[in-house]
Amino acid sequence: MAPARDVAVVSVAQTAQRRAAAGLSETEMIQPAIRAALDRIDASISDIGFTCSGSSDYLAGQAFSFVMTLDAVGAWPPISESHVEMDGAWALYEAWVKIQAGHADTALVFGYSKASPGDLPRVLTRQLDPYYYGPLWPDSVALAGLQARAMLDAGAITEEEMAAIAFRNRTAAADNPNAQLRGSASVEELLATPYVADPLRRHDCAPITDGGVAVILAADDHARRWSDRPAWIRGIDHRVDSHNLGARDLTRAPSIALAAEKAGATGTFDVAEVHAPFTHQERIVVDELGLAEGTTLNPSGGALAANPVMGAGLLRIAEVADRISAGTAGRGVAHATSGQLLQQNLVCVLEGE
Amino acid sequence: MGQQARADDELLHAPLVIEYGFNRTTGPVVGAFLTGLREQRVLGIRGADGRVVCPPVEYDPTTGEPLTEMVEVGTEGTITSWSWVPGDREGQPIPAPYALALVRLDGADTAMLHVVDAGSPDAVATGDRVRIRWADERSGSITDIACFEPVGGAS
Numbered sequence: 001m002a003p004a005r006d007v008a009v010v011s012v013a014q015t016a017q018r019r020a021a022a023g024l025s026e027t028e029m030i031q032p033a034i035r036a037a038l039d040r041i042d043a044s045i046s047d048i049g050f051t052c053s054g055s056s057d058y059l060a061g062q063a064f065s066f067v068m069t070l071d072a073v074g075a076w077p078p079i080s081e082s083h084v085e086m087d088g089a090w091a092l093y094e095a096w097v098k099i100q101a102g103h104a105d106t107a108l109v110f111g112y113s114k115a116s117p118g119d120l121p122r123v124l125t126r127q128l129d130p131y132y133y134g135p136l137w138p139d140s141v142a143l144a145g146l147q148a149r150a151m152l153d154a155g156a157i158t159e160e161e162m163a164a165i166a167f168r169n170r171t172a173a174a175d176n177p178n179a180q181l182r183g184s185a186s187v188e189e190l191l192a193t194p195y196v197a198d199p200l201r202r203h204d205c206a207p208i209t210d211g212g213v214a215v216i217l218a219a220d221d222h223a224r225r226w227s228d229r230p231a232w233i234r235g236i237d238h239r240v241d242s243h244n245l246g247a248r249d250l251t252r253a254p255s256i257a258l259a260a261e262k263a264g265a266t267g268t269f270d271v272a273e274v275h276a277p278f279t280h281q282e283r284i285v286v287d288e289l290g291l292a293e294g295t296t297l298n299p300s301g302g303a304l305a306a307n308p309v310m311g312a313g314l315l316r317i318a319e320v321a322d323r324i325s326a327g328t329a330g331r332g333v334a335h336a337t338s339g340q341l342l343q344q345n346l347v348c349v350l351e352g353e
Numbered sequence: 354m355g356q357q358a359r360a361d362d363e364l365l366h367a368p369l370v371i372e373y374g375f376n377r378t379t380g381p382v383v384g385a386f387l388t389g390l391r392e393q394r395v396l397g398i399r400g401a402d403g404r405v406v407c408p409p410v411e412y413d414p415t416t417g418e419p420l421t422e423m424v425e426v427g428t429e430g431t432i433t434s435w436s437w438v439p440g441d442r443e444g445q446p447i448p449a450p451y452a453l454a455l456v457r458l459d460g461a462d463t464a465m466l467h468v469v470d471a472g473s474p475d476a477v478a479t480g481d482r483v484r485i486r487w488a489d490e491r492s493g494s495i496t497d498i499a500c501f502e503p504v505g506g507a508s
Contacts, residue, residue: 133466197437
């Protein structure tokens with residue numbers, strides 16, 4: 001079903017993505033990105049109809065932490081806002097629905113976290129069910145290792161191919177001033193490094209990142225007023241696979257293919273940004289999306305070069321939109337994931353005029 | 354971004370303990386499974402397609418219909434995937450190193466997440482046979498299974 005209203009990304013801005021934003025609160029860290037996203041289109045918060053953020057109380061160490069972070073938007077004027085305890089890409093989806101429903105014409109969306117203060121792989125165990133998985137404290141890297149092993153056993157990928165994925169992403173990130181890991185050792189050198197969680201080596205895992213990204217959406221003429229070249233959202237959909245890891249075929253993520261189908265992500269794309277925090281997961285995402293040869297994949301370096309939890313998915317949308325608005329891409333697809341082992345997936349198709 | 358980060362020695366640090374102090378009822382399916390573990394029995398549940406899901410789920414993964422037929426499965430099984438956990442983290446069920454693994458118990462059609470006390474990554478492989486090592490004191494928790502251990506030591 002075609003959306004009722006044309007909605008576009010009209011501005012994006014991100015923080016520097018770095019290992020630790022020491023001395024900054026989440027609010028202080030994300031505020032400059034929100035300000036920059038508004039400044040790029042010469043807008044103020046009073047021009048925004050709806051504000052929605054994605055962040056994690058477990059990383060902030062405080063219940064309803066997003067309420068504190070709203071200080072970054074400003075105490076005045078009063079705003080209509082919401083929040084998801086998910087990646088900011090899902091906050092963008094909520095804002096998109098809000099605009100489709102006619103309850104707003106414009107929206108500010110942001111996603112962010114500071115993962116540096118805690119032990120991220122351990123904190124992420126709290127995403128799991130509390131009866132069968134949670135009491136085992138299975139850290140996110142070891143869990144991803146189960147998926148990588150399943151792919152290696154099935155012949156769906158090799159350790160060399162995994163290293164090549166890390167190499168390609170981090171080499172691309174050399175041109176991205178916001179990326180955390182810019183440039184890469186050779187594939188041969190990467191393969192000579194020890195396992196951190198056999199079968200995963202350090203380069204197979206996304207870095208731990210503090211950072212965030214802000215995106216402004218606008219409908220119809222509002223978008224045209226703010227941008228000479230809006231990145232129109234032609235389709236967006238999100239789907240979920242079972243949280244029962246032992247009942248899934250871990251070499252696949254059918255929810256990506258389903259979301260892509262519902263979002264109309266067929267045909268060719270100039271650019272694709274996919275959210276794969278582990279090298280082997282990029283293979284799954286690309287296969288499920290059915291990306292054609294020749295698509296420029298993760299020109300930003302992707303999550304393997306900078307992975308602000310709760311922001312890295314929204315960042316994929318921002319990177320595609322930025323290239324469309326800059327005129328270096330005509331049509332692109334962005335993918336975001338939330339949860340463990342590609343459990344939840346969102347696909348967004350963006351296009352210039 | 355024009356922000357001035359303070360030097361680390363100027364920062365104040367304090368421990369923070371997060372607690373969500375509420376109790377949950379585990380219900381007729383998860384509760385039956387956990388009670389079974391206390392008695393050294395492992396229960397799965399029969400899905401709409403006849404396959405046995407273990408650990409059991411309340412609703413069929415495909416059709417969504419409520420499931421009720423509990424089925425006892427074995428205490429030995431086969432590793433379907435694994436990764437190596439080299440270092441200790443608070444809360445882990447046994448001291449590291451060990452393998453995090455998916456184990457399909459005999460009589461079940463899906464795999465259970467747990468850990469295998471294998472000693473070294475060279476001593477564990479997909480397809481290996483493992484059996485449950487029960488905890489001495491059991492309280493109705495997934496950690497009533499202390500861990501899995503290799504059967505016969507072969508790999």
